[in-house]
Every structure is written in structure tokens, then in C-alpha cells.
Amino acid sequence: MTKKIVYMLAALGMLQVSALGNEKVDYKITKKPTEFSILAIQNGKVYNEEWSVFKEAFKDTNIKLKSASSKNLTDEMQAFNLAISSGKLPDIISLMYPDKLESLGMEGGMIPLNELIDKHAPNIKAFFEKYPRYKMDAVAADGNIYFIPDYYDWYAMKSAQGVFIRQDWLDKLGLKQPQTMEEFYQVMKAFKEKDPNGNGIADEIPYFDRTAEFGDKELLGLFGAQFGFYVDGNKVLYGPEQPRFKEAMKEVVKWYKEGLIDPEIFTRGFQGRDYMLRNDLGGMTFDWFASTAAYNTDKELLAKNKDFKFVAIAPPEYKGGRYAPDARTTYLGGWGVTASAKDPVAIVKYFDYWFSQKGYELSNWGVEGDTFKRDENGKKYFTDKVMKAKGKNPLQVLREEGVQFRIGALQDYEYEKAWGNPQANEWAEMYMKNGYVVDPMPTLKYTPEENKKLQKINSQLEMALKEQSQKWILGAEDFDSTYDSFIKRLNDIGVNEAIEINQKAYDRFINSSK
Missing domain, CATH: 1.10.287 (Helix Hairpins)
Incomplete structure (x- = not known):
């Protein structure tokens, strides 16, 4: 897909089928309140029917979801396996691993949704027609749809991580931000040899990382190399067999030998970024925009080093391209209807509700007047309840209301911008708009x-x-x-x-x- 088409699709925004403007819409699905059981655990949090998002959905639809698992069981795969072994499936299953749902579907445990969507889910049907790429993610190897994915707002934002560099070190050494891979290498050497932290000790680590994936997704990826299977012109290839992998690995081997890469890169662990920055040792990394940008406003860190400045830069150019090797996938998990469900039609209509304008806003922003409001131009913004909560960041507050809990729905990137770090948003959009992000191989489906x-x-x-x-x-x-x-x-x-x-x-x- 060309960049022009991607941005045209992004500009079209979310499909609004059921409601336009402030028009009153009746979302009732059943005449009487109806309850369905759901197995849903995300990041250790069990679905909670008291969350305001789902209480509001109940008011709209008359459909109430009740957790089928104990609040003490926080491992979703353990809960899923227990449900399978017990032979007593809930009405709905939400899972991070849709291949498990599809395998269960092919065995008869999940209901194919194709015909139900066609007859009873006009919002989902129209959404799939408008975004065929999203529909492709939902179709299993046998041609059936067994789950509705939890979609990222992929056309609007697929950028996740970027190259960060110590701008204060560059300034101290009189260096410019590196534009090419050779300049990137020369800056690392300067960080190693010219004592940018000023302590008189050669203790600087030019490149560091928090994970052992630094060589595959990140440093090798900056050369445009691939570590696993990928697609080039509709042909599947295996990265380590390709010339670009050989070129990249030779450079990384050289950099490590010259002491430009953290000698403990494979063992330092997830706290490596924090250790390197708080001790004024690290010069460059490849990491998440939002969490890494937060160090620039960290009071404790700035009290120790008032000049500290860690900024995202464009990936260095290599052979005519700039490569950001880590991107969001189009979706992460989703939910489906089991063969035990007592009323599949009502459940699919409930799934469809989340693709209406009201459901779309509810899943992303919460309840209007409580977690979000609109300005005079209709632009949504989060309330002080979200943005100024004591001891919690905005995302934590939203999660406690059920916002962005894993269901089949579409994320709104504007929700993320509204609570996220403005500088991080700016950097992510810079990567997106300039086409640096390397699209991941789609999640393939197997028999x-x-x-x-x-x-x-x-x-x-x-x-x-x-x-x-x-x-x-x-x-x-x-x-x-x-x-x-x-x-x-x-x-x-x-x-x-x-x-x-x-x-x-x-x-x-x-x-x-x-």
C-alpha cells in the first residue's frame, strides 16, 4: 500500500455508521436485561462488570457481561486452558492469542461469525468493506471468522519506537545529529572516546538497550535487515539468508568489538535504560517514544544533571533508506462467541455496538462528562479526573474505568494523543509521516x-x-x-x-x- 493511500485512509477517520452528530440512537438489543458470561483477562486484570465503560454499554444495549473466571486467576492462558479442560465454555472469550480461538473454532468450540456479521452486524460489515486489510486479519485459514480483533488505529499511527540520542552529549562535543550510518558510527566513537559525561573516566556506553532483541529487531533492523520471516513483493523470505543480514551483522560485530555496544547487552535486563540514564552512562538506544521521552521531565534525574536531554532522531540513512524496525501490528487479540453461547445473534449485535459511534467513543474515551468532554469545536479531551489523578498516570485511570480493555473494537489514535507525552507524539508522527516505519509481516493463519x-x-x-x-x-x-x-x-x-x-x-x- 502506498504512503498516499495510507494517509488518505487515515484522513477518512473512523467509520460512523450508527450515529452522526448528536442524533439520538436507540442501541437496545434485547427488550429485557440479558446477561452473558465472558472469559477476559488483560495484563493481569480480570474483566470487571463494575467498570463504567461496560455499565454504560449495558444502559445502551440491555446486554450485561459477567466474568466467568475468578478475580484471583489473573493468567489468561491458564484461565483459557481451564475452561477448555472443564468442558464448560463461557458465552464469550477474549484472548490475546487469536490463533487459540481459531484452533478452537476449527474444532467446533467457537462459532463462525461470517453469516451472523452479514445479517446482524451492519457496523462491522461496513467497517470490513471500508478497510479490507482489517477484515483479512479476522479470517482464519479455513475462511471463517471466529473472532473480532482488537484493532490498533494502524492507518493513523503504526510507529512505536525510535532512535534516541543524548542531545546534551552532542552539544558538549560540538557534534550534529547523525544523518547517515557512517555518522552514527562516528558519533558512537566520540561518545566512547571523548568523555561526554565529564567525569574523567572512560565509562560511557555509546549504545545500550533493555532487551536481548537489540541485535535482531533494532540494530540489525536499522540497516534494513530482517531477523525472521518477512515479505518482499508478495514473496516470503527468511532474513538471515539475505545479503542485508550479512552486511548488518558484520557491522554490529565490529561495533561490539570496539566497545561501542554495552558489554552486558544480553544480560543487563529491562532496567538497563533506567540505569544508563540515571547514572549518566548511556548515549543512544532504540526504545518506546512515550516512556523514553518521560526521562526529559524526570525531576530526580534533572536535579542530578540539569543539562540532560534525550531526543528522538530520524533513523540513520543506509543505502538510500531509513528504517525503524519496530512497528505496531494491526491488532492484538480479540473476542469471539463460543459454541456454548445461548444467543449468538444478540452477542454479535453487542459486538456490533462497539463499532457504532457511541461504542467507538466509549471504548476509547470512557463516559462523556466523566472521563472526557468536548470543547466548543467538538474536539474531545480528558477531564481532570484522568489527567490530574494523584499517584496515577492517565492510562492507569482509564484502565480502571474499562477504557481500552481488550474487546473487538478499533482504537482511536486521538485518545492516545490526548493523554500521551506531546513530545513523544510529535516524534512518533515524524516517523510515521516520513515513512521510516518498516511494516511488520502480517499475522498469518495456518491449518x-x-x-x-x-x-x-x-x-x-x-x-x-x-x-x-x-x-x-x-x-x-x-x-x-x-x-x-x-x-x-x-x-x-x-x-x-x-x-x-x-x-x-x-x-x-x-x-x-x-
Whole structure:
């Protein structure tokens, strides 16, 4: 999809089928209050029927959801497996892993929604017609729809992370922000050799990261290299077999050998960013815009270093391109109707409610007058209850009201902008508008037979790749002399069969919107 089409779609905004302006709409689904059971746990939080978002939805629709799991059971996969083993499924299941719902559907445990959507869900049907890419995400390998995804506002914002650099160190050393990969390398060397923190000790770490994925998604990705399966011109390829991977890995190996990368990059852990910045040691990283930008207003940090400034920059140019290798997917989980459901039609109508204008606003902003209001131009903004809560950030407050809990719905990027760090929003939009973000491979759907074969191959490929990459980067093995034997190992594991399976799944995915 071209950038022009993406922005045209983003400009069209959310489809508003059921309500326009302030027109009064009757959303009642059943004449009498009706209750359905739901298994839904997100980030350790069990669905709570007292959340204001779902109480408001009950007022509108007469449909009430009641949790089918104990509040003490906070692991969603454990709860899901218990429900399966008990043989007593709730009416609705929400899950982060839709492949589990689809597998259950192919076994008869989830109801195909295709015909129900066509007959009883005009909002979802129109949404799929307008955004065929979103419909493709919902279609299983057998052609059925077993769940409605929890969609990100992908056309408006797919950028998630970016390159951050210590602007105060650049200023101290009289350097400009690096524009090319060679300049990026030279800045790292300057950070290593010219004592930008001014303590007289060569303790600076030019590049650091919080996760062991720094070599695959991040540093290798900045060269435009891919660590796993990806699509190029509708053809599925495996990144480590490609020339760009070899180029990138050689550079990363060199940088580590020269001390430009944190020597504890694989072991430092998730608190690495905090340690590096609070101790004035780290120079660059690739990380989330919102949480990383927050260090610029951290009072404790600024009290120790008043000149501290950590800014996002454009990815360095390499061979004519700039690559941000981490992007939001189009969706994360979703919900579906089980074969135990007593009234599938009413449930699908309830699913459809969340794609109405009222449901769309409710799932993203909460209850009007409580968590959000509108200015004189109709623009929504969050109330002081959300923005000025003591001891809580805005997202925590919203989560406690049921906002953005995992259901089948569409996220509104404007909701995120309204509570997020303005500087982080600006940087994310800069990445989006300039086309730096590398689109992820779509979430492909497999038949049970394909899935069984692929899981076995993938587990071995991932283990071999991570093991070998660490050996190369840490200098335990020479890259040039062992690369060919590594490719032979991948072939022995079955990488070509995995490519064939993924190609079939991708071809199905492309045709699934028809």
C-alpha cells in the first residue's frame, strides 16, 4: 500500500455508521436485561462488570457481561486452558492469542461469525468493506471468522519506537545529529572516546538497550535487515539468508568489538535504560517514544544533571533508506462467541455496538462528562479526573474505568494523543509521516497440520538463530568463517519447508478479503 493511500485512509477517520452528530440512537438489543458470561483477562486484570465503560454499554444495549473466571486467576492462558479442560465454555472469550480461538473454532468450540456479521452486524460489515486489510486479519485459514480483533488505529499511527540520542552529549562535543550510518558510527566513537559525561573516566556506553532483541529487531533492523520471516513483493523470505543480514551483522560485530555496544547487552535486563540514564552512562538506544521521552521531565534525574536531554532522531540513512524496525501490528487479540453461547445473534449485535459511534467513543474515551468532554469545536479531551489523578498516570485511570480493555473494537489514535507525552507524539508522527516505519509481516493463519509442522521448525530456527547471533556478536565465533555452516544448519532444520508453509498462508491472507 502506498504512503498516499495510507494517509488518505487515515484522513477518512473512523467509520460512523450508527450515529452522526448528536442524533439520538436507540442501541437496545434485547427488550429485557440479558446477561452473558465472558472469559477476559488483560495484563493481569480480570474483566470487571463494575467498570463504567461496560455499565454504560449495558444502559445502551440491555446486554450485561459477567466474568466467568475468578478475580484471583489473573493468567489468561491458564484461565483459557481451564475452561477448555472443564468442558464448560463461557458465552464469550477474549484472548490475546487469536490463533487459540481459531484452533478452537476449527474444532467446533467457537462459532463462525461470517453469516451472523452479514445479517446482524451492519457496523462491522461496513467497517470490513471500508478497510479490507482489517477484515483479512479476522479470517482464519479455513475462511471463517471466529473472532473480532482488537484493532490498533494502524492507518493513523503504526510507529512505536525510535532512535534516541543524548542531545546534551552532542552539544558538549560540538557534534550534529547523525544523518547517515557512517555518522552514527562516528558519533558512537566520540561518545566512547571523548568523555561526554565529564567525569574523567572512560565509562560511557555509546549504545545500550533493555532487551536481548537489540541485535535482531533494532540494530540489525536499522540497516534494513530482517531477523525472521518477512515479505518482499508478495514473496516470503527468511532474513538471515539475505545479503542485508550479512552486511548488518558484520557491522554490529565490529561495533561490539570496539566497545561501542554495552558489554552486558544480553544480560543487563529491562532496567538497563533506567540505569544508563540515571547514572549518566548511556548515549543512544532504540526504545518506546512515550516512556523514553518521560526521562526529559524526570525531576530526580534533572536535579542530578540539569543539562540532560534525550531526543528522538530520524533513523540513520543506509543505502538510500531509513528504517525503524519496530512497528505496531494491526491488532492484538480479540473476542469471539463460543459454541456454548445461548444467543449468538444478540452477542454479535453487542459486538456490533462497539463499532457504532457511541461504542467507538466509549471504548476509547470512557463516559462523556466523566472521563472526557468536548470543547466548543467538538474536539474531545480528558477531564481532570484522568489527567490530574494523584499517584496515577492517565492510562492507569482509564484502565480502571474499562477504557481500552481488550474487546473487538478499533482504537482511536486521538485518545492516545490526548493523554500521551506531546513530545513523544510529535516524534512518533515524524516517523510515521516520513515513512521510516518498516511494516511488520502480517499475522498469518495456518491449518492445524501446517501449524504443527511450523511450530516444530520455528522453535529450532529461533533457538539456532539467537544462539549463533550471540556467539557472533560476543566474538565467540568468527562470522565470515561460520556463516555458511550456519545456513546449512538452517536448511537441515527445515527453513525451506517453513518458507513454503508461510508462502501458502500469505497467499491465503492476500485473498481473504474477497
